[in-house]
Amino acid sequence: MSLAERAEGDPAATIAARELSKAFGGVQALRSASFAARRGEVHALVGENGAGKSTLIKILGGRLHADSGNVLLDGNAVRLGGPADAARRGIGTVFQELTLLPWMSVAENLLIGREPRSALGLIRRNALAGEAEAVLAGLGIHHIDPRALASEVSLAERQIVEVARVIVRQPRILLLDEPTSSLVEREVEWLFARIRELRARGTAIVFTSHRWNEITSVADRITIFRNGAEVGTFDAIDEDEAVTLMTGRRVEALYPPLPPVPSPAAPALQLEEAGVGDGGTVSLSVAAGEILGVGGLAGQGHRELFLGLFGAPPLARATIRIGGEPIVITCPADAIHAGLGIALVPEDRKTEGLLLPLSVRTNLTLPILAQLSRLGVIRGGAEARMSREIIDSLGIRTPNAAQPVGALSGGNQQKVLIGRWLLAQSRILLLYDVTRGVDIATKHEVYELMMRLARQGRAILFYSSDTEELTHLCHRVLVLSRGRIVAEFAPPALTAEAVVAAAIREPHAA
Amino acid sequence: MVGMLNRRSLLAASGIGLLAAGLPGRPFAAERKLKIALSNSYIGNKWRIEMENLFKAALQMEPYKSQVEGSWFNSGNDVSQQSQQISGLIGERVDAIIVNAASPTGLNGILHQATERGILVVSFDNVVTAPTAIKVDTDQFQFGKKLADFLVEKLNGKGNVIMVTGVAGTFVDKERNAGADSVWKQHPGIKVVNRYTGMWDSSVAERNTAAILPSLPKIDGIWCQGGTDGVLKAFIAAKRTPLPPTAGEAENGFRKFMTGYMSQKVDGLSIGQPPYLVLVSLELARRILQKSHPRKDITIPFPFVTNSTVKVGETVFPNLPDSFFADFTDSGADATVKICVDAALTGKACEGKLDVRLPSQA
Amino acid sequence: MPPDAAATLAARPQRRPRAAHVLGQNIGLVLAAAILLASAVVFTLMFVIQQQRLPGSFEITSTVNNTMPLAVAAIGQTVVVLTRGIDLSVGGVIDLTNALAAIFLAGSPLHMIVVSILVVLVGAGAGLVNGLLVGLGRLQPIVVTLATLSIFQGLAIRVLPQPGGSVPAGYTNLLVNPDAPTALIFLAVAILGWMALRRSRLGVELFAVGNDEAAAVALGVNALRTKIVAYSIAGALYAVAGLFLAANATSGDATTGNSYTLTSIVAVVLGGVSLFGGRGSAIGAICGAFITTMIVNILFYAHINPLYQAFYEGLFLVVAVVLGSLIGNLLRRRG
């Protein structure tokens, strides 16, 4: 471990930030933060949720202007006029909140601004899909249909298209803000292969992630952010030490021990013959106090399964039993109100989970408003107390509970979603990639919480794009592929390698 | 003659069907009914509804019952829709189109095409400027002038009057005001102490009058284009009674005041734009098509009553609402047309024949 | 250099066929065309039954000529709606340009061409005002254009206080020839223009801003400029609609444009353009405009009691829109 010299003094820096400050209203997102990345290096930017990583990347990407400080390109201070200006100067950015245009095709999104044109200068719309297909194939992507609308492909696929769009423009400087947060193992591998290629060609790559194994596998240097400023830049640093620097305190072993499933196991949720796509069906059973993991590549029916159990939209032809009793779920209200005890943290918080203009408090208490009100009037005191507790216990970084959720950092928005199922006190929890974009310290708290809930006898169905999480936090793991369960693992056979291998094996190859 | 008729029926039979061939010979007019359509624009107020009811009633009364095959259409105040309906009528090859237009000029194009195809176009009330259309209307300048003359006479050329005007920017409003002003100019003893709009609407007129009245001196006469009953109610509410002599429109409510209403009795003159303009247009179309009248614009005299000529059950109806237009029918010896109140209210036929007298051609 | 095998993401076995994508992504347009076709068939049937002949040149010509102003205005409205805006000032701009046309169109062909161009520029200027207020002022489009609607209406009344003026017959014959549906040529030009716009940078930016303004800005789109241009183009198109209206009427009236505010929005909705922006086609809106005329035609031959005509028009609209979105949803789910 060696503390590098102050970033601004780095003569080899291609892109640097010098004492940037940025405030949003009363929130100081950056406090005189400095940072530098060199050509041909992968530079990881790590820090807690709300540390200011995205704010820095937005300023470097030309999307925000700093209140004070400078952006330096090859040692010269520049004023970036906007994302287009930044792109002209060779800066390509993948922002944390994706910027694909939902009602335009993957091809249009991928090629926006560089579409194939006819002699008259008009875009050859018929050639778009073909060209996009070729561009994607050139990057090793074969599974995304360029004719599909961006809103029709999965979040992981959107993320990949977004990365591809920036890479094909061959930027000198590539800024990736949590590009892996919704990707599974294989897709992360794909991304890292691309990153390594670009590094070999001399591109400066800045990237943020909350997954430590990713950082160690690809980063050449690591800059740690805390509270809107850099703590230091390191060539190598071990996880414990990094976490201590990020949070200012020590975090014990990341994964807590699993509590045993009470026996005999009482089935809490049984699902039979649910169609989740590609013509397959899924049957499964979760016991009270059990954490059942569902793994596999993204887009294999996970989303349909989780949303379907929540009734949004309902599963086709499925029989669902709660505590042995068959029930019908036609909409989320059924799932929430009819005593079914199902809660879901959705995949895309921007569109499916949060009401961005409303306050943190309202977003936390929305599903339990009925419990909180007397004669239709919300008991403000109880609402305030309960939301305060959640904000404190999850460490949601917000000036106050009345702040609009849209103004929180990505990870803090995710925490608000998690807080919701804590409050809802559901008997059966559907947890869909809940730790996506959540920092390590909070992840640890979430894991502890899951164990506590399991000990209380709640049944948990858990999907994560991070296979490590599945193997450490679940009693059993099912692997879903093309709408079917292709494998089931329990310790000691439950290892990350086994799950990944089962996920990528062609289901009909045998 | 008989031979000729037979040949005609044969012609008709080949075109329309075998049924017609079996029909016995009939007098000329009935042999082929005249197709006359009414194209109305707006149908949102009482006046237009009465007007359309009169048209429907007339179609069920002789001579129209046996001579005319009528139809009617509304388009709202949408010119392109009315224009499209008129092209439908051209496609149906009607003989005449009677138009109350959504715009004085907006239909000129399509109406020109109608006349080019030999269709007679008669426009009334909101008349069109298309030169080939026959116009049936009243003289709006005279309307304003007559109301003013009445007040001058009642007040012996001296006193304070208010003018309640109509919808600004319309031709009718401008003409009526000009008519009144031409009279005031010759009688300097009359002082117009205020002039405000009543929007031809009783409730608006009442509201505006109530708002202005406190600032006004004693009023000796009221000149009102429309919403007259509302103006008088505002006077009563402000305790400005007894009510001054009033020259106004043909609202049933105003005429009730002329016979005694709300314990007030008013000296007044009531003139209206008569809904029976549609009947005059219908008659004119029939006569022109039958070649018994020249193709010429006509202006009909206003129907008017004063407190001395108003007659219960004929020109004022105590049981009908104040907003009813009591000038659906003319009255007096040389009335243009006389028709029963049921026709205006429900569109049902009245007893007997309908006799519309077109003004003699000077 | 092909990437190494380990780092590629393999193809999924099946993909939706290309036709399914085309249909799914243009469902609004397809439905609009289908409704137009269906209403044309119904109209023809009713016409044949009642008139014992097929609709002839007159019927087709008058339908086309009558729809021209709305069709052109609906294209303008589409451009604005695509940016996730809405333009209520349509009626005011048409009033104003219609009034100007009725007063100044006269004299030599050259003079009339110059006047027409100036009138279109006035329309573009009116649109520019809208665009500046919406873009620079960051005001709600519905509020801005409601206000400018009244302003433009007021100006129109000042220009032409009384209905009047006259449009030379030659001008009428050129734009809306009463003897043959030659106005379809203008429509074809408009469609070509739309297709070119769709294939231009500006077109992409219009759609991008309507899809997600924040994302578009992050992609380097100048959202402000795009909106200003969109409203200006729309204003110019409303002016063209005003010219067609004047040519149809052969004269001017500063109030006849008012109804186009509502009908242009109806046409856009019937045409499958999403009021949430980012999706739709001007060709759909043109279909929508013709559908509204067809509704008038059908109700005419249905001899509906005139008092209930508005009711049936509304009913037809609701049914068409609901049916459209139902079929759209169904197709999307099946696909």
Ligand SMILES: Nc1ncnc2c1ncn2[C@@H]1O[C@H](COP(=O)(O)OP(=O)(O)OP(=O)(O)O)[C@@H](O)[C@H]1O
């Ligand atoms: N538009 C905004 N309005 C108000 N506050 C904001 C806004 N954007 C960011 N902030 C605040 O600035 C701080 C830094 O946010 P930033 O998004 O840079 O964090 P981050 O390090 O990217 O966190 P995460 O890991 O959760 O993505 C946070 O406290 C956040 O609430």
Ligand SMILES: [Mg+2]
């Ligand atoms: Mg962030």
